[in-house]
Every structure is written in structure tokens, then in C-alpha cells.
Amino acid sequence: MARLTEPQLVGNRPSGALQRPVVFEHTVEGLFHIALKDRLSRMAVASLKREGLDLSQKLLPAYPVEIWRRCLAIAVADLYPVVSRAEGYRRLGHDVVEGMVRTVLGRAVVGVARLLGPLRALRRLDHNLHSADNYVRAKLVELTPTWCEVSINEVLEQPTYYQGILEACLKIAGAQEIRVELISREGSGATYRVQWAE
Template sequence: MGRGAVDMETPDTRLIYLGAVQGLFLIALRGRLSPAAREALRAEGLDLDQDLMPAYAFTSWLRWQDIILRDVWPDLPRDEAFRKLGRTVIDGLLSTMLGRVMATAARTLGPRLGLPQLDRGFRSSNNFQCTRVLVERGPNACELWINDIADRPTYYVGLLEAVLGAMGARESRITVLRHEPPGCTFLVEWRP
């Protein structure tokens, strides 16, 4: 079993499902990773020349993200690279078969109705994250809580920007309100 594969003997049972891995590595980053990065991923349990597994350990996913940052955006400050990675993950995920269905539903609902449903989207890509709209701050703003962000708030800023774009928002602004590890509350604002 590769290092990134699910090892049920480890205490961390947080899993990232196939769609997220497929969307990021086989679609969004297709042709963008250097041979050195592909080898580093292989050493960390993700062999992109083999069939993907149904799920991978979240700790592996985090290590793979660090490899991507160094390879794809080496000259950007770490926070900006994480923001770009968050957007890239959503772009790739929405290009999968399941993602296209989710994108159609998201655009139909729009941000106001779609953000409360975001929890379902997270559940389709992993087994541990949940989201909740805490407070609506008007027709185009809310406070959104995510239970576990792995201490990577700017990654989730980029992810939420891409999600809002998929929901039809023309402009968005995501602000970290409270980072209380492992969770975080964001102020999500958009222009329809």
C-alpha cells in the first residue's frame, strides 16, 4: 500500500475522496507538474501513472499540497500560492462528472441559497469537513464556519472564491473573521 493510501491502522481517519484528487491532479494540474514534482508525489504515496484509489489520508493530501506549491507557484508568497491552490482545486473538482452536476445546481441556487448547501459539497470530497452559515449579514453577505481548515485559511479563501464564482457571483470578498483551530469563520461577501 502506498504512503498516501488509506491505512486504517493510523489514528487519523480523515479521508479525501477520489473526485477531489482526480479533479486536482488529473484535470486542473494536467501537464503543469514537473517530473521532479511527480516523483515527489510518488514518494508521498500518489503515483499519477497508476489508477487512483477511492480515498486517501488527509495528511497525505496536505503533504501533496506543499509539493504543488513549491512546483507550480514557487515565486509567490505562501499565502497567495495557497489561495491559488484553493481556486485550482475547485476548478478541477467542478470539471469531474460529479462536479459538473454540482456546478449546475450551484449556479441554479446562487450564493444566497447555495452557501447553506455547501456542506453537501464538502461531504462529496471528504469525510470530515462540515460547513454552516452562522449569520446572514444581508442579501449578499454571511458568516460561514468550516470545522477544520488544517491551519490553511488562505487556501479556503481561494476555495470559497471559486465556489462563489461557480454559484454565479461576479465579485466576491472572503475575509477571515475568527481562526480558532481547527476551524475558521469567514465573512463571505459577493455581488450577484
């Protein structure tokens, strides 16, 4: 399967100018202010501040992906020290979705996903992921009404993080017996087999 490109043109910049990859404020809010509120140790909160995410201050409109990647690593090490790193990232994928759905923007997405059901919700995955940041793109290949392949162009070197995100998104959309399996890595991206029962 061809690797997805990363279209990152800025509308008001000269043609061909690339945006700096960033994660938007509501994504950071959903994970760190909502899902992980009161769950992180003081040491982890101090480490996040040193990396550029000060949870005691108003959040910035966006954070560079390098800061986001390091902050995710801090959260996984702090919250999930007794499981494998891969499993910790999968659980953090669930956490970020659970936090996002409690933001203003996320509540609207949840309502739509529940109405659409799993397959039609997956058809909106690219849009929904791209609303969290400006660099992640997803491509869906429908194999049956309950079986798809999903390719994500950038998984931050942690494919199980997006495995957890996919599992949590399908659950919100009403899927049962969810199975998300990593089937290949392509450059910085990954492809997953996604199956469920309705």
C-alpha cells in the same frame, strides 16, 4: 463562535467508532489529474509518488488526510514559487474547484449552483464540501442576502486554501465583486466573512 464538531461515525461500525479522515478519489482526480494536468514538474510528480500519490497509477478510492496535506504542499511549492505561501494556497483553492467541476460529480454540482445563485449555493456548502472528504464541515450564518459568515472546522493549517475554494464556488454560482476575508481561527478551523454582489 463555537468551534464546529467533526461527526465522523461510520454507519456499519460500532457506535462511537471514528472514521480515519480521508479525501475521496474524485477530489484527488479533480485537482491532480484535471486542474494540474501537465502543469506539475517531473520533480513534483516524483515527490507526490514518494508521499503516496502515484499519478501514473489508478487512483485509490480515498487518501489519508496526512497524504493530501503533504501533496497540497508539494503542488503549492511547485506551481507558485514566486508568490507568498498563503497566496499559493489561495490559488490552489481555485485550482481544486476548477478541477472538481470538470469531474462527473462536479458537473452536476455546477449546474445546481448556477440555478440556485450564490446564497442558496452557500446553503449547500456543508454538503458539497463533505462530498469531497469525510472530515470537513461548514456552518453558514446569513447576515444579509449578500453577506455571510462561513465557519469551516478543518482548514489543514492553510486558511487561504479555503479562502480560494470559497471564492471559486461563489464565482461558479454567479456572484460578482466577491470578497472573502479570514476573520478568525478556532483550533484547526477558521471563520470567513463572505460578501458579493449579484
